Amino acid sequence: MTYDETCDKLHKMNKARHDLETKLTDEVERNRSLTDIVRLKEESIIKRQQELEDMDRKVIDLERNLEQIDIKKQALER
DSSP states (O other): OOHHHHHHHHHHHHHHHHHHHHHHHHHHHHHHHHHHHHHHHHHHHHHHHHHHHHHHHHHHHHHHHHHHHHHHHHHHHO
């Protein structure tokens, strides 16, 4: 094998390695972005769940208040 052939093979190997590292770096960045998106969505879901729980409690409180008003109304009508 000649010097030029060896140099050519080394250049090709280095280019292939560089291309692979570039693809890997792109993939790592894409994974980081996806991880951030998943985290934001999970945070949003947790926030919405808390809001729903608060609203459920308010509905229950309002229903109790309505029942108490109905009981008082019925007592007054007697």
